[in-house]
Amino acid sequence: MNPLLCAPSVTCLLAILTWALAKPCRAQSPATVAEKSNYTATSKHEEVVDFCKQLAKASPLVRLGELGTSHEGRKLPVVVVADPPVATAKEAKKSGKLVVFALGGIHAGEVDGKEALLMLARDLALAKDRSLLKDLIIIIAPNFNADGGDKLGNNRPHQAGPAQVGTRANAQGLDLNRDFVKAETPEVQALVRFLNRWDPALVIDTHTTNGATHRYTITFDGPRHPALFAPLTKFIRDRLLPDVGRRLEKASGYKAYFYGNFAGNPKQWETTLAQPRMGFHYLGFRNRIGILSESYVYAPYRDRVLATHGFVRACLEFAADNQEAIRKLLKEADDSGRSPAPDARVALRHKLVPLPKPVTILGLEGGKTPATGKAKDFQIDYLGRTEATLSVTLPYAYLVPATFPGVVENLQRHGIEVEKLREDTRLDVEVYRVDGIARQKPFQKHALVNVQATPAKDNRTVKAGTYIVHTRQRLGRLAAFLLEPQSEDGLCTWNFFDNALGEGQEFPVLRLPAEPK
Numbered sequence: 208m209n210p211l212l213c214a215p216s217v218t219c220l221l222a223i224l225t226w227a228l229a230k231p232c233r234a235q236s237p238a239t240v241a242e243k244s245n246y247t248a249t250s251k252h253e254e255v256v257d258f259c260k261q262l263a264k265a266s267p268l269v270r271l272g273e274l275g276t277s278h279e280g281r282k283l284p285v286v287v288v289a290d291p292p293v294a295t296a297k298e299a300k301k302s303g304k305l306v307v308f309a310l311g312g313i314h315a316g317e318v319d320g321k322e323a324l325l326m327l328a329r330d331l332a333l334a335k336d337r338s339l340l341k342d343l344i345i346i347i348a349p350n351f352n353a354d355g356g357d358k359l360g361n362n363r364p365h366q367a368g369p370a371q372v373g374t375r376a377n378a379q380g381l382d383l384n385r386d387f388v389k390a391e392t393p394e395v396q397a398l399v400r401f402l403n404r405w406d407p408a409l410v411i412d413t414h415t416t417n418g419a420t421h422r423y424t425i426t427f428d429g430p431r432h433p434a435l436f437a438p439l440t441k442f443i444r445d446r447l448l449p450d451v452g453r454r455l456e457k458a459s460g461y462k463a464y465f466y467g468n469f470a471g472n473p474k475q476w477e478t479t480l481a482q483p484r485m486g487f488h489y490l491g492f493r494n495r496i497g498i499l500s501e502s503y504v505y506a507p508y509r510d511r512v513l514a515t516h517g518f519v520r521a522c523l524e525f526a527a528d529n530q531e532a533i534r535k536l537l538k539e540a541d542d543s544g545r546s547p548a549p550d551a552r553v554a555l556r557h558k559l560v561p562l563p564k565p566v567t568i569l570g571l572e573g574g575k576t577p578a579t580g581k582a583k584d585f586q587i588d589y590l591g592r593t594e595a596t597l598s599v600t601l602p603y604a605y606l607v608p609a610t611f612p613g614v615v616e617n618l619q620r621h622g623i624e625v626e627k628l629r630e631d632t633r634l635d636v637e638v639y640r641v642d643g644i645a646r647q648k649p650f651q652k653h654a655l656v657n658v659q660a661t662p663a664k665d666n667r668t669v670k671a672g673t674y675i676v677h678t679r680q681r682l683g684r685l686a687a688f689l690l691e692p693q694s695e696d697g698l699c700t701w702n703f704f705d706n707a708l709g710e711g712q713e714f715p716v717l718r719l720p721a722e723p724k
């Protein structure tokens with residue numbers, strides 16, 4: 208029955224009432240493109256910017272900023288929601304509140320985060336209940352790969368809508384979520400600048416999956432590299448993520464679990480290597496909480512958006528409820544960077560290893576969704592831990608020749624402090640001799656390098672103008688990981704030292720094992 212056509216009677220009024228109540232009742236203004244199109248389309252960049260402006264007009268709690276400019280010149284908006292409002296990193300710091308940052312559209316074909324974060328910003332900014340804003344400053348960058356996002360096409364035919372989405376890569380053909388070590392795209396450079404300025408405690412990076420079929424609408428992950436401050440890894444893996452998953456399921460019914468793919472024989476639940484080229488792993492190397500959110504590619508678009516919205520909201524609730532524990536943990540992580548143990552080591556390569564006990568994975572057989580496939584639970588090993596396969600002692604400092612300005616620029620871009628040697632100085636150093644160089648097949652327009660090297664002690668004069676990178680600093684672990692030649696994802700890997708690499712030759716960066724007397 209169409210209630211709009213019937214004569215006004217009690218039955219009919221009841222029908223109208225029932226019909227009205229059955230309509231979804233979200234705060235609709237401003238509405239996202241996903242909502243306006245009844246989940247058949249996604250926003251172009253212009254529409255994202257327009258939405259952000261409308262939101263700033265509608266709410267006194269919103270301030271708009273810019274992350275930077277994309278390769279093709281699009282301005283990348285950030286929306287800051289706070290009560291009272293804040294516009295600068297300085298004001299945020301002064302407020303004493305925890306800053307939480309969520310990123311949408313780093314892979315622009317995976318549109319759910321972009322739509323969900325716009326909705327979430329609106330829901331937070333216009334809500335009567337401002338309790339989350341009592342403790343948090345919430346910042347979203349909804350459309351990070353804006354250039355890729357506007358290259359609409361049938362770019363993800365396996366995704367359950369919308370039909371037209373952007374590309375994975377940016378306009379340079381680079382995957383922004385593999386750029387966090389080399390930081391060569393303007394987008395990632397802008398993001399790292401933002402991280403240095405605003406220093407968010409928690410960063411949520413929103414994606415959509417490509418792989419395994421399962422019954423989770425959201426899968427998630429956190430940093431896991433063995434080089435990281437271990438209590439931080441443990442807190443995210445054992446406490447934060449399971450808690451956030453439970454919150455999401457309780458609030459929405461959507462199931463969530465650790466991100467993975469079925470692999471191996473016997474079958475295992477496997478995840479990505481924990482390399483800092485990826486944003487959420489990189490955040491761990493910065494002593495901060497990085498969270499990967501992956502909505503399930505075969506779930507309907509609407510469910511993916513709502514589940515991403517719910518997941519990010521659950522992260523915010525966790526952050527507000529556990530802010531003291533988070534502050535304490537991040538301070539300890541920073542302090543351990545500034546004052547590492549005298550025998551501290553840094554892991555350079557790692558492997559994934561199973562958790563002590565098998566886990567239950569909610570799988571599917573014969574279909575890609577619970578509607579088309581048969582539910583099947585798998586009791587299998589989950590490769591959710593990591594172990595170092597190569598580690599070295601953390602030296603007092605590294606010495607980078609002045610002839611590698613690109614290296615120094617990269618370190619400073621990450622926020623690592625670098626000094627200069629003022630005069631020629633005789634020093635006890637460690638020198639790596641390069642024993643083997645293996646190049647991998649081209650990846651991200653690079654021929655990744657894998658180096659084997661042997662250290663030897665030497666006493667030599669180091670020239671004035673050489674850069675000194677102390678490891679006793681907040682990001683000391685990251686500095687070591689980037690500068691060690693045998694690191695699996697360091698600057699040597701990404702060709703920063705190619706013009707000086709040769710078998711049997713010295714690696715140009717020296718280690719200063721101890722503070723000079």
Ligand SMILES: [Zn+2]
Nearest residue numbers: 314317414415
């Ligand atoms: Zn992705």
